[in-house]
Amino acid sequence: MTDTGKPGKAPPKPFTVTEGHRQIRSFVLRQGRFSPAQQRAFDQQWSRFGIDYTGQPRDFDAVFGRSAPRVLEIGFGNGEALRFAGQNDTDRDLIGIEVHAPGVGRLLNALAADDARNVRVYHHDAVEVLANEVADASLDEIRIYFPDPWHKKRHNKRRLVQPAFAALLVRKLAPGGRLHLATDWHDYAEQMWDVLDATDGIVNRAGERGSVPRPDWRPQTHFETRGQKLGHGVWDLLYDRS
8 A cells, every 4th residue: 555645534532522521631632643654553453452442341361362460551652662561571461551643553563563462552541441441450560651741830630640540550450569650850750759659559669759760671762861861860660569
């Protein structure tokens, strides 16, 4: 098929639409250009790597064809970290959630090139997926890398890491499971500490208001490297499910 260069038609809105109800969400659909290659990724690869949101409990053993520890990454962006994990952590199954269609399309193409067997993705709101499709105490790890910082104070209420969401994360982690967050905004790291250090059921591995050096399982991104050259900090927070 010839690439005409014309933008494709992005998939439907990645969240449940409720008439007469406007919900404050942690994301804005800044989709950008949805290319023909990304459209083909949805057309040709979604049936292999995608999980359609149904709002019902999901049998992930059936999805992956095996029973294995599971890692969930929320907001995978272009999928660099999720692809890296799929290549290097083959004993575990990986589930990614992302609302922005161009990033999902890019990852679908990458997974096809890798012939990945242990990665599946949702194009949907993470809060709805966690609440309705993921069983309690079923995840080995949850990863949230560089969520939108909503840096203007009046927008802080849109940040993903809030007390109710933290409690939901804890419910979904198995005993001994791990929560890993990373941010390059110190103000957001402070909010993460405020929320997570006060959340029952998890313990900060580095101690109260502590962070750790970037673990080997999180690859350093191009933007992170550029930011560090400019003197920007990065904070990795690790919490263990008690």
